[in-house]
Every structure is written in C-alpha cells, then in structure tokens.
Amino acid sequence: MKRLLCLLFVFGSMGAFGQKIITVNYNGTSLKMVLLDLESKMDISFSYAENVVAGKRVTLSSSNITETDLLTELMEQTGLIFEKVSEKQVIISKPSTKTDVCGYLFDSDTSTPLPYATVVLAGTTNGTITDENGFFQIQNVEQSQGLLIEYVGFADKTLKVSDYVTDDCKNIIMLPETQSLKEVVVLAYLTTGIDKNTDGSFTLNNAKQGILPGLVEPDVFQSIQLIPGITSLDESAAGIQIRGGSPDQNLIFFDGIKMYNTGHFFGMISAFNPYVTESAKIYKGGASPEYGDRISGVIDITTDANVPRKTTGGIGINGTHADGFLKAALGEKAALILSARRSYTDVLETPTYTALSKKVFQNTRVVTDVSGEIIDDDDDDISEILGGDSFFFYDTNAKLLLQPSKNDNISISGLLTNNDLDFFSRDEEDVTEDKLIVENQGASFNWNGTKFGKLQHSLKAYYSSFDSEYENVVSEDLEIEERNFRRNTVEDYGFDFNLAYEFIPQHSIKLGYQYSNLDVFFQLFRDEPDGDDDLDPDDEDEFPLPSSAREFNVRRSNTNQANSVYGEYIFRPQNKGLLSLGVRGSHYSSVDELFLEPRVNIEYPIFPIIRVKGTAEKRYQPVSQLIEFEDIQLRLENNIWTLSNDNDIPILESTQLSAGLLVDSNGWTLDIDGYVKNITGLTSFTNGFTNTAEEISQGESDIFGVDVLLKKSIADYRIWLGYTYNNVEYTFEALQANPFPGNNDVTHNFRISNTLDVQNWELSLGWSYRTGTPFTPVDSFSATTGAINFGNLNSRRLPNYHRLDASMLYKFGNTNDSGFRGTFGVSFQNLYNRQIPISVFYRVDENPDTGRQELDQIEQLSLGFMPNATLRLFF
Structure with missing residues (x-):
C-alpha cells in the first residue's frame, strides 16, 4: 500500500512539474477577455458558444498558478465546465440540468390514487400518464421546465420539475374543479x-x-x-x-x-x-x-368536451361485440374522436350471447283448459319454442372538437346505430319468421362560451331519426297463414339558445328558448291470405282497433311543433346549499295549447354533515309509446312512438313532490328521499293491459315512494345497501271501477353491493331482490269461441325476483411514453341460475288434432346464468 501511494505521488508531481506556470491578474474581467488573454499566454485553445460565456466575469490574481489550478478556479467562479479534450484543446459548456421526475397523484377528498391522469411538460405535448397507483415518471427532463397535470373532473396543476426529482417521489394532491x-x-x-x-x-x-x-x-x-x-x-x-x-x-x-x-x-x-x-x-x-x-x-x-393534448385510443372485445376508438389531437385547438362497435354474434355464439338469446327469443308456452286451469300434460305443460336466429348490431359515432379561444368550445357530433334480426321458430305445425330492423341516426352542434367573465352562452342544434320495421309471417306447409307488418318512424330536429349571467356573486339567472319539429308515423298491418275476406292494401282502418279485429291496415302520421321559453334563478350559498326557482312555458301545435311548468329545487345544510332537500315540479309530455298486443309469439319491439292529439291520445301531465335528508360523515352516507307523483293522460294502449277493452280508455296513476341508501367506505372497501318502497296505483274507470296496482308496481326493491380494490385488482359482489310484478289472471276461456274472460286487473303477482352478481377486473401495463395499458375482466350475472317469469301474456291457438281453441299462456323468463369476459388494450 505504501508503494502504491509513493507511485501516485511521483506521477502526480511529474504532471504538476510538466505544467506551465503563469502570472494572471483579473479584476471583474469578462470571461471572454480572460480566455483570449490565456490563449496568448498558454499554448492552448478554448472552444465555446458565445451565449455560454456571456455575462460571466472573473476576479483572480496570482504570479505562479498552474494550468490545472487555473481551470479549477475558473470553473468555481463561472459555474461552467472546462473539459480538456487534448493537450491543446479545452471545451467550455454549461453543466447539465436534466433530471428524472416522479410522483404519485391522489384525490384530495377520498385519498384514492388517480390512474390514467395526463402529465406533460409545460408548453409541449411530451409526457406520460399515471398508472393504476397514480404513479408517473419522466426521464431526462430540464429542471427549468414545468409539469402540467390534467385529470377529468379535477383542476389542472402546474409544478416545478426541480421539486419532484426521482430521489424523492412525492405525493401530489389533486383538487376537484372549482365548478365541481x-x-x-x-x-x-x-x-x-x-x-x-x-x-x-x-x-x-x-x-x-x-x-x-x-x-x-x-x-x-x-x-x-x-x-x-x-x-x-x-x-x-x-x-x-x-x-x-x-x-x-x-x-x-x-x-x-x-x-x-x-x-x-x-x-x-x-x-x-x-x-x-x-x-x-x-x-x-x-x-x-x-x-x-x-x-x-x-x-x-x-x-369528451375538451381537446386532448395527445392522441390516444383503444380496442376491446367482450362476450357479444368488439369495439375500437381513437381520440386524435389535431393541434392544440382541435381534435377528432371516432368510435365503432359491432357484434360478432352472427358468426360466433358465445355463452354470453346464448344466455341473452334465451332471454329474448325463448318463451314458455303453458296450455290451459276451458276454465283457465293449466293442463297437466308432460308433452305440452312446459315446452320451449324452438328456433334459430341471425342477428347483429353495430354503432358508430364521430365528434369534431374545436377550441378557437380560451372561452369558447365548439363540437359537432354524429351517431348511427343499427340492429338487424332474422328469426324463425317452429311450434308444432306452425313456422314463424320474424324480421326486424331498427336504425337510429343523429347529429348535433354545440357552442358554449363565456364573455365578460360572468356571461355564459350556449347554442345547440340537433337532428334525430328513428326507424323501426318489423315483419312477422306465420306459415303452415309453406302456405302463409298470417302476415303482420309494423313500421314506426320518428324525425325530430330543433335548437336551443340560452344565456346565463351571475349578476351578484352566488346569484345567477338563465334564460332560454327552444324550438323542435317532431314528425311521427306508424303503420300496423295484418292480413290472413286464406281468410274469406282478404285485406285490400288500399283500405285504411281507424285507430284504435277493436281487439277482435283479424285484418287491418292502420296508418297514422302526426306533426308537432314545439316553441318553449324557460327561465331559472339559482342561488348557491357558500355552504354548498342550493335554491333554484324555474318555469317553462311550451306551446304544442298537435293540441294547440300552452302549458306552464313551474320547478322548485331546494337543498340546505342544517349542520355540516346533515342536509335537507325538497323539490316540486309540474311537467308535460307530447309524445309517448303505445304497446301493441297481437297474438304473435315474440312481440319483439312492440312499443310504438305516437304523438298526442286532442282526441284519443292526450298530453301526459305529471305533478311530483319530494323531500329528503342526506347525512355524510367519516365514510358513512345515509340518503333518504320520499316522493309522491301523479300522472294523468295515460291510456289503456300506452300501458299495455292484457285485457284491453274494445275502445281506448284514459286514466291516471298515483305513485308514492321512498328511496334509501346506506353506504360505508373503509379505505379501498365499500359496502352499500339500497332500498326502494314504491306503490303505483292506476285508475281507469272504463276498465275497472276500483283502482288497481300499476304494471310497474314493485313494492319492495332491495340491493346490497360490495367493492374492493387490491393493488391492480377490482372485485365486486352484489345481491338484488324485488317484489314480483302484477299481472291479470284468466277466469275462464271458451274452447268453442276462443273468448277469454279475465279476472280483476293486475290482481295477482309473479314470483319475487332475486339474483346474485359478481365481477372482477385486473389492470396491467405500464406508463411509458406510449401509454400502453390494458384490462381484463370477468363477470357473472345470476350466479345461482334462478329463472322466473317476469311477464305473462296470452294467445288463442287452434289445436290441429281436435280443432278446438286452446289458450296459450306465454311467459317470458328472466335472464339465466350469464358469464361475460372482456379484454381491452389502451394506447
């Protein structure tokens, strides 16, 4: 060891003695002048950029300084790097200021990580996204730069890179947006x-x-x-x-x-x-x-309402369809969002599709005797309608986002959805074929902006189109016995312009005008080619039709132009309370009347953790759905849009009052809402009663309900209980003298659900229970005439409904510049595969052996056990 130290000393001394010793005397001299002087005194050359040495000055006085000591002193005084690359060459540069930065993003209110937040270098599009734990890291970053962090629903945050170097990955708390x-x-x-x-x-x-x-x-x-x-x-x-x-x-x-x-x-x-x-x-x-x-x-x-800073996208597949989307940034002020989905069920049947198709296409047929009692026959007691189907759906939408200024956002959206079905079934000697096409198209324009700081304006315009075409053909031995055709189209377009102004802090007012033009058409056609009186295609029947009509051709086309003005005053006190007073006035041309709709909404915290709330409102509806009941087996998409008129289809009117209490503290949430609602203008066709009368009848409903939620959060575990008490009572004096339960009268509805987050895993389990829905029983049936005598309306109930559901999701991937990540999940609905009837209707059919009429009770069963899986990749 002593010999090694001696050798190092000798070589170091030789290097020192080999250096030239010079005399220097500088007093606040510019670095550039110093370098020129040294080049004249020493056999050496300095290479540098002008901006590197600009502004640097040196103070140094020595009569015998070596080259090494001189360069060391210059580095200390200027903060620059003097690198000797050869005996006669020295390069001068600034020291590197680049570093690696990292951090963890958390929600300020829930302390949960914020995954997939965007973190970019301020003023650039370079950056990354946070992983499932809210973590991010960016390498080789200038310390002088800033970090911009963006997350939907949270205020943007700008940080100094120098405060978040990788030696200390700090927690970064994100605050929800001020508006939120x-x-x-x-x-x-x-x-x-x-x-x-x-x-x-x-x-x-x-x-x-x-x-x-x-x-x-x-x-x-x-x-x-x-x-x-x-x-x-x-x-x-x-x-x-x-x-x-x-x-x-x-x-x-x-x-x-x-x-x-x-x-x-x-x-x-x-x-x-x-x-x-x-x-x-x-x-x-x-x-x-x-x-x-x-x-x-x-x-x-x-x-998406905001222009993204970088292009992202994703693809995925589950048990019924595949999809993809792209959010393409077109500079800083424009973006294009595209998405498409399509089912693959027409080429591949999965367990998910099998479970869904059984729910939709298969009904249980129960044969009854003349008194309405079920016949106990092993062959016909419970037999499924056998068949096959060719079905697919797709949807696509596009959106162009423009942000011409900081205070203006413009978007143009388009949407197209389609369902296409070809279904056939065989029931004894009959072959039934159902063809259905349902298509939606739509487009919209939205411009939202702020002027003078407190004046907000909004201009919206839209176009919407709905087209449903359904054909049902019943054949025996290739001969058509019956043909049913139904078409329903809706074309709706309109615009909305409003202004909102905060005239005093926390006090604002909104005024607006809306216009819409709605055209609705439907056609109901039924023909029995083998009958004595075949339908003339030029004939047109009046609507409503008597329930005994065997052949008909009904067309109805209506138009409604609506002109509406509305105003709303809003007061938001600093304690997060709310007072909203509003009114809406609308004139509907289809009935040529003016309707006023007052609205009141109040919520006020009486204590920091307890809030009381209440609402009152009156509302009107000029368009609704009829329910067509024909003795076909599937009744696919049998709801028909129609406009109100001043004759048989009145304007729907609703009056609703509600009051409640909200408690939120230390992870506990208790929310209770009670409400009463009265709806008038209902018809026997809009509610789909099984025993529809010969003539259309009008009625009303009275609803009383209570909604309750109790939730507890413990770190990453949540459990909540939801309960609804609901009493729906219908009054149709033309159908029945006394009020009766509504078709959707579900007295009790209860759910208990759990969710748990464990690192990259999310788990959930839930059980639901509700009272069975009402239905109208058959008192008697004539096998000779086929006449049905019904009991009291909705006087019996289907079995109570309950099922157990579970799901699991795993997140994988990293957060490098490509932003690649993915998820894989599985879910199970109705784990114990309990199926019950959820709706019942009846069909009269002729027995081919006896020639007598039989009453078929068609029961649609609930969804059976349905597994599903999904795989998604994001980039």
Whole structure:
C-alpha cells in the first residue's frame, strides 16, 4: 500500500512539474477577455458558444498558478465546465440540468390514487400518464421546465420539475374543479366516479368509475340501476324506469341528440360506446326547466368536451361485440374522436350471447283448459319454442372538437346505430319468421362560451331519426297463414339558445328558448291470405282497433311543433346549499295549447354533515309509446312512438313532490328521499293491459315512494345497501271501477353491493331482490269461441325476483411514453341460475288434432346464468 501511494505521488508531481506556470491578474474581467488573454499566454485553445460565456466575469490574481489550478478556479467562479479534450484543446459548456421526475397523484377528498391522469411538460405535448397507483415518471427532463397535470373532473396543476426529482417521489394532491366543488355534495356516492350533486342529480364519470356487481364495463344504463329509485323490470339496459315512470317518459340525450331508442339486442345492451362517453348527468326529479317534453327522469350523456393534448385510443372485445376508438389531437385547438362497435354474434355464439338469446327469443308456452286451469300434460305443460336466429348490431359515432379561444368550445357530433334480426321458430305445425330492423341516426352542434367573465352562452342544434320495421309471417306447409307488418318512424330536429349571467356573486339567472319539429308515423298491418275476406292494401282502418279485429291496415302520421321559453334563478350559498326557482312555458301545435311548468329545487345544510332537500315540479309530455298486443309469439319491439292529439291520445301531465335528508360523515352516507307523483293522460294502449277493452280508455296513476341508501367506505372497501318502497296505483274507470296496482308496481326493491380494490385488482359482489310484478289472471276461456274472460286487473303477482352478481377486473401495463395499458375482466350475472317469469301474456291457438281453441299462456323468463369476459388494450 505504501508503494502504491509513493507511485501516485511521483506521477502526480511529474504532471504538476510538466505544467506551465503563469502570472494572471483579473479584476471583474469578462470571461471572454480572460480566455483570449490565456490563449496568448498558454499554448492552448478554448472552444465555446458565445451565449455560454456571456455575462460571466472573473476576479483572480496570482504570479505562479498552474494550468490545472487555473481551470479549477475558473470553473468555481463561472459555474461552467472546462473539459480538456487534448493537450491543446479545452471545451467550455454549461453543466447539465436534466433530471428524472416522479410522483404519485391522489384525490384530495377520498385519498384514492388517480390512474390514467395526463402529465406533460409545460408548453409541449411530451409526457406520460399515471398508472393504476397514480404513479408517473419522466426521464431526462430540464429542471427549468414545468409539469402540467390534467385529470377529468379535477383542476389542472402546474409544478416545478426541480421539486419532484426521482430521489424523492412525492405525493401530489389533486383538487376537484372549482365548478365541481360547488356542485358535488357526495363524492363516490356508490363507488368512485358516481357523485351526487347539490341539485339532487347524479354525475357518472366513466374514466373514474369503479367496478360494479355483474359489470366489467362502465355502462351508464346498467350502472344507474344500482341507484335507489331507478330500475329495469325486464333486466334490460334500455328499459329504465325512474320513480314509477315508464321508459318512454325519460328524456335521454347523447351529445345533445334526443334519443328514441337507446339499446341493442332489444334493449339488453346499451347503444352507446362507454369508452368515448365522458360523463352522464341523471335526474330522478327536480330537473332544470331547460329539460322538457318528458315527465319522468333525465339522462344527459356527453362524450369528451375538451381537446386532448395527445392522441390516444383503444380496442376491446367482450362476450357479444368488439369495439375500437381513437381520440386524435389535431393541434392544440382541435381534435377528432371516432368510435365503432359491432357484434360478432352472427358468426360466433358465445355463452354470453346464448344466455341473452334465451332471454329474448325463448318463451314458455303453458296450455290451459276451458276454465283457465293449466293442463297437466308432460308433452305440452312446459315446452320451449324452438328456433334459430341471425342477428347483429353495430354503432358508430364521430365528434369534431374545436377550441378557437380560451372561452369558447365548439363540437359537432354524429351517431348511427343499427340492429338487424332474422328469426324463425317452429311450434308444432306452425313456422314463424320474424324480421326486424331498427336504425337510429343523429347529429348535433354545440357552442358554449363565456364573455365578460360572468356571461355564459350556449347554442345547440340537433337532428334525430328513428326507424323501426318489423315483419312477422306465420306459415303452415309453406302456405302463409298470417302476415303482420309494423313500421314506426320518428324525425325530430330543433335548437336551443340560452344565456346565463351571475349578476351578484352566488346569484345567477338563465334564460332560454327552444324550438323542435317532431314528425311521427306508424303503420300496423295484418292480413290472413286464406281468410274469406282478404285485406285490400288500399283500405285504411281507424285507430284504435277493436281487439277482435283479424285484418287491418292502420296508418297514422302526426306533426308537432314545439316553441318553449324557460327561465331559472339559482342561488348557491357558500355552504354548498342550493335554491333554484324555474318555469317553462311550451306551446304544442298537435293540441294547440300552452302549458306552464313551474320547478322548485331546494337543498340546505342544517349542520355540516346533515342536509335537507325538497323539490316540486309540474311537467308535460307530447309524445309517448303505445304497446301493441297481437297474438304473435315474440312481440319483439312492440312499443310504438305516437304523438298526442286532442282526441284519443292526450298530453301526459305529471305533478311530483319530494323531500329528503342526506347525512355524510367519516365514510358513512345515509340518503333518504320520499316522493309522491301523479300522472294523468295515460291510456289503456300506452300501458299495455292484457285485457284491453274494445275502445281506448284514459286514466291516471298515483305513485308514492321512498328511496334509501346506506353506504360505508373503509379505505379501498365499500359496502352499500339500497332500498326502494314504491306503490303505483292506476285508475281507469272504463276498465275497472276500483283502482288497481300499476304494471310497474314493485313494492319492495332491495340491493346490497360490495367493492374492493387490491393493488391492480377490482372485485365486486352484489345481491338484488324485488317484489314480483302484477299481472291479470284468466277466469275462464271458451274452447268453442276462443273468448277469454279475465279476472280483476293486475290482481295477482309473479314470483319475487332475486339474483346474485359478481365481477372482477385486473389492470396491467405500464406508463411509458406510449401509454400502453390494458384490462381484463370477468363477470357473472345470476350466479345461482334462478329463472322466473317476469311477464305473462296470452294467445288463442287452434289445436290441429281436435280443432278446438286452446289458450296459450306465454311467459317470458328472466335472464339465466350469464358469464361475460372482456379484454381491452389502451394506447
């Protein structure tokens, strides 16, 4: 060791003695002059950029300084790097300021990680996204740069790179947007991404939504069914009933396009791609007066509203269809969003499709005797209608986003959905073929902006088209015995312009005008070619038809022009309370009347954790659905849109009052809402009674209900119980002297659900129970004439309904610059495979052996065990 130290000393001394010793004397001399002086005194050359040495000065005085000591001193005084690359060459440069940065993003309210947030270098498009744990890392970044963090629903955040180097990956707390903070009273009402607002509405954010029982994709229509007061009695995504109202009484928008059909596969699957759906706002009651023309709930769905900073996309497949989407940034002020989905069920049948098709296409036929009692026959007691089908659906939508200024956002959207079915079935000697095509088209224009800081303006225009064409043919030995044809078209276009102004802090007013033109057409055709009196195609029958009509050809076409003005005053105190007073006035040309709709919505915190709330509203609806009851086996899509008139189809009118209490503290949430609702203008055709009278009759419904939610959050585990008491009573004096339970009278509806997040896993389990729906029994049946005598309306109930659902989702991938990540999930609906009748209707048929009339009781069973799986890749 001593010998090694001696050798190092000798070589170091030789290097020092070999260096030239010079004399220097500088006093605040510019570095450039110093370098020129040294080049003249030393046999050496300095290479540098002018901007590197600019502004640098040196103070140094020495009569015997070596080259090494001189360069060391210059580095200390200037902060520059002097690198000797050869005996006579020195390169001068600035020291590297690049580093690696990292951090973890968290929600300020729930302390949960924020996955898939965008993190970019300020002023550039370079960056990354956070992983499932909210973590991000960017390498080789200039410390002088800033970081811009963006996450939907949260305020943007700008940070210094120097504060977040990789030696210390700090937690970064993100705050919800100011506007969201004003509106939201309960974050993660059920799970993450489902929030409750001060006006009683719910906001669903698809990007943030956690897993739910039986679901592996964030479908709006399936997700909201876990909110008390919202359900679907036929287990579909499109059959949403809100507080005792029917599905056609809900106002549904997609990017401002008014929708008249919202489902694929006869409503079992939502018609909207959830991966381009940014958010949805749902009202059970107390909606703003800018929402009109429907008397029940409001579901307002929007796709991306802001121009993305970078191009992203994704592809995926599940048990029924495949899809893809692309969000392409076209510079800083424009973007194009594209998406498409298509089922592959016409080429491949999966267990998911098999379960759905059994639910939709297979009905149970029960044969009864002349007294209406079920015949106990092993062959005919419970026999399934056998058949096959060719079915597919697709949807596509495009959206152009423009942001010409900081205060203006413009979007143009287009939507196309299609369902195509060819189904046949054989029941004894009859062969039945059903063909159905359902198509929706729509487009919208939206311009939202802010002027002078407090004046907000909005201009919206839309076009919506719905076309449904259904044909049913019954044959025996290749001879047509019966042909049924039904077509229903809706064409709707309009615009909305409104201004909102905050005239005093926390006080604002909104005024608006809406115009719409609605054309509705339907045709009902039935012919029996072998009959004595075949139908003349030129004949046209009056509507409504008597229930005994065997042949008919009905056409009805109506137009309604609606002119509406509305105004709303809103006061939002600093304690997150709300007072909203509004009124809407509409003139409908189809009945040539003016209708006024007052609206009141109040919510006030009496304590920091306790809030009271109440709403009152009157609403009108000029368009609704008839329910066609014919003795065909499937009754596919038998709802028909029609306009109200001043004759047989009146304007629907709803009056609703509600009051409630909300408690939210320490992870506990208790939400109670009671409500009463009266609906007038109902008809026996719009409610689909089994024993429809010869003439159309009008009636009303009285609804009383209570919605209750109790939820507890413990770290990443959530459990909630939802319960709805609902009493729906119909009064149709022409049908029955006494009131009777409504078709959707489900007295008790209960759910218990759990969700758990464990690292990259999300797990969920839920059980649901509800009272069976009412139906009208048969008292007696004549095998000679085929006449049916019904009992009291809805005097019996189907079996109570319950099922157990589970789902699991795994997230994988990393957060490099490509942003590649993915998810894999599985779900199981009705784990114990319990099936019960969820609807009953009747059909008279002739026995081919005896020639006598038989009464078939057709029962549609609930969904059986249905597995599903999904694989998604994002980039």
